Amino acid sequence: MKLSEIVQYLDEILKVREIPDNSKNGLQVENTGDIHRIGIAVDACRECFEAARKSKVDFLLVHHGLLWKEIPSITGHLYRRVKTLIEGDIALYAAHLPLDVHPEWGNNAVALDILGWQKGAEFGDYHGVNLGYEFHFSPPLEKQEIKEQLEKKLNTRVISWDFGRETIQKGAFISGAALSLLPQVIEKHLDIFITGEPSHTWYWQAKEARINVLFAGHHKTEILGVRELGRHLSEKFKLPLEILDLPTGL
Numbered sequence: 001m002k003l004s005e006i007v008q009y010l011d012e013i014l015k016v017r018e019i020p021d022n023s024k025n026g027l028q029v030e031n032t033g034d035i036h037r038i039g040i041a042v043d044a045c046r047e048c049f050e051a052a053r054k055s056k057v058d059f060l061l062v063h064h065g066l067l068w069k070e071i072p073s074i075t076g077h078l079y080r081r082v083k084t085l086i087e088g089d090i091a092l093y094a095a096h097l098p099l100d101v102h103p104e105w106g107n108n109a110v111a112l113d114i115l116g117w118q119k120g121a122e123f124g125d126y127h128g129v130n131l132g133y134e135f136h137f138s139p140p141l142e143k144q145e146i147k148e149q150l151e152k153k154l155n156t157r158v159i160s161w162d163f164g165r166e167t168i169q170k171g172a173f174i175s176g177a178a179l180s181l182l183p184q185v186i187e188k189h190l191d192i193f194i195t196g197e198p199s200h201t202w203y204w205q206a207k208e209a210r211i212n213v214l215f216a217g218h219h220k221t222e223i224l225g226v227r228e229l230g231r232h233l234s235e236k237f238k239l240p241l242e243i244l245d246l247p248t249g250l
Helices: 003-014 046-054 076-087 107-115 143-153 179-187 200-209 218-237
Strands: 026-029 038-043 059-064 091-094 119-126 129-142 159-161 167-173 192-195 212-215 241-243
Touching: 003 026, 003 059, 003 091, 003 218, 026 076, 038 046, 038 218, 046 059, 046 076, 059 218, 107 129, 107 143, 107 167, 107 218, 119 167, 119 179, 129 143, 143 167, 143 192, 143 212, 159 200, 179 192, 179 200, 218 241
Parallel strands: 038 059, 038 241, 059 091, 167 192, 192 212
Antiparallel strands: 026 091, 119 129, 129 167, 159 212
């Protein structure tokens, strides 16, 4: 399979040129052009690249890539990461916000599918793009039951800010680090906000607004999309898939 075919396909289905983002989405590092094994991971780090090389992966799809808005000099740890890719003949493709928002393979859509919660309206305006979804429970669910479902179905450990009501009817889900969108949760009078990781900055605002916030893990909520998209690519292009699950504990 040719690298150019996979890249063209991903660029089209993810609309990487249409969605504004600080990440340089798309192909970040190429290889010599032939692909035999696909790998997926959340983070573009040296440990991931070394694991990919050991597993003979030559196309690596990640959520957090190497290149962002400001392209740095290729020195230090970045040089060592790129060197590992080139020596392993591994192509690197990054899909950040385009993967978050995708209605089928996106982190948020996949999470709600796994949880068995019906997707409501798109939610979480970020530079004109809605990142996640609202959800509604009928009948309402107890907050503890929601925590238990998250931990069991997403295989994670939930951190909770228990500032609101115990019985939950409506909320929003956005993977990763989305606490900066808390004002939108408050404005819509939602009962609960579920995202990836906490931030000291927003603690008091959540408490004073009496909003429950659950944190299901940045890594745990964002391996969902790359894993599902990797499975799709593996099936479509008839290539073996390697899942490089390297949790950070966050």
